[in-house]
Amino acid sequence: MSSINYDLSKIRGFLFDMDGVLSTDYIPLAVNGDPMRTVNIKDGYALQFAVKQGYHLGIITGGNTESVRIRFERLGIRHIYMHSSAKLKDYEDFLAKTGLEEDEIAYAGDDIPDYEVMLRVGLPIAPVTAAPEIKGIAKYISPLRGGEGIAREIIEQTMKAQGCWMKGDAFGW
Secondary structure: OOOOOOHHHHHOOOEOOOOOOOOOOOOEEEOOOEOOOOOOOOHHHHHHHHOOOOOEEEEOOOOOOOOHHHHHHHHHOOOOOOOOHHHHHHHHHHHHHHOOOHHHHHEEEHHHHHHHHHHHHHEEEEOOOOOHHHHOOOEOEEEEEOOOOHHHHHHHHHHOOOOOOOOOOOOOO
């Protein structure tokens, strides 16, 4: 049974912010000043599995680190919006390219730049460490901190609700 109070049978698309959601909100800096993000391996498994099962996935981030693009492209994610200064514009592009309805989308964000998109999607989600304004509009607040597997949690609960978790090509990368 899901701990998410939303009709998960509607969800066909997942969108994620990067910093504070797919990575921790504490990011070491390389000598050249570039952020060095961490990722959760169980998130990676769930992301690639969801892609293989036909879900539409996307990343919308204000960051612009090539390693982030490479990581998510390798997992099969086609909709990667980097250096996003207006996340709502990128969200609308995602809608246009996928043909999804807003109530079919789950979006996980943690800070003010995510606010406008979270007001529009069917299932706005926040990690426990999100800004108070974001928690105030989230329909689900995960008990997990950013970078600790929130994508896995959301995708797994959704796919279990739809009866497709551990089905098909679940047992490989």
